[in-house]
Amino acid sequence: MAANGEEQQTQAGRHQEVGHKSLLQSDALYQTSVYPREPESMKELREVTAKHPWNIMTTSADEGQFLNMLLKLINAKNTMEIGVYTGYSLLATALAIPDDGKILAMDINKENYELGLPIIEKAGVAHKIDFREGPALPMLDLLIENKKNHGSYDFIFVDADKDNYINYHKRLIDLVKVGGLIGYDNTLWNGSVVAPPDAPLRKYVRYYRDFVLELNKALAADPRIEICMLPVGDGITLCRRIK
Numbered sequence: 001m002a003a004n005g006e007e008q009q010t011q012a013g014r015h016q017e018v019g020h021k022s023l024l025q026s027d028a029l030y031q032t033s034v035y036p037r038e039p040e041s042m043k044e045l046r047e048v049t050a051k052h053p054w055n056i057m058t059t060s061a062d063e064g065q066f067l068n069m070l071l072k073l074i075n076a077k078n079t080m081e082i083g084v085y086t087g088y089s090l091l092a093t094a095l096a097i098p099d100d101g102k103i104l105a106m107d108i109n110k111e112n113y114e115l116g117l118p119i120i121e122k123a124g125v126a127h128k129i130d131f132r133e134g135p136a137l138p139m140l141d142l143l144i145e146n147k148k149n150h151g152s153y154d155f156i157f158v159d160a161d162k163d164n165y166i167n168y169h170k171r172l173i174d175l176v177k178v179g180g181l182i183g184y185d186n187t188l189w190n191g192s193v194v195a196p197p198d199a200p201l202r203k204y205v206r207y208y209r210d211f212v213l214e215l216n217k218a219l220a221a222d223p224r225i226e227i228c229m230l231p232v233g234d235g236i237t238l239c240r241r242i243k
Contacts, residue, residue, distance in 0.1 A: 063233030083160030188235025
């Protein structure tokens, strides 16, 4: 009984946010360090998203806080986001960049984006967003055809289909400026990237793990970038283009 009681007490202290994908497991840390400084619009969008059946896809609040701070630190103005869902990370970006800043946002599902759009509009930042529905790869190919787009983005955030991360990187490296950043989300992938081959994993985690591992190895070997993998959210790898 004592063991069960201790286990229940431990579980009670774990972070209970619906759909979270964060290494930050303590609810007390969220209550003291994350939520108090979360903008009201982001809180509202987080709560709306929590009711959606696919809420596991949302960006965690601590990662949203990190992205917002990062964009301010690098003075990002022209940005891109691949994989929007309801727009939590998109809103974090829109709140961080200047009033004349721009975000090219791509997602295959506009309906999910429209769930968060009223909140984004109420926050007064919808004018910064150019949302385009459809697969990102053809859109990226069109951007690359125009040389004016090369090296024009300060920051690019990718939280989309993991099996295309490598294909995205091949294109994004030309679009981000030298000194600019690309952020790839979920590069720890529920911790599965260090799990033994026979570890019990959910089917979707096991399926995408090899794609995430492929990306991680490719980024580590890419001489065009400097990288930093951070244990924020479900792991985010920042790539700074150096040539």
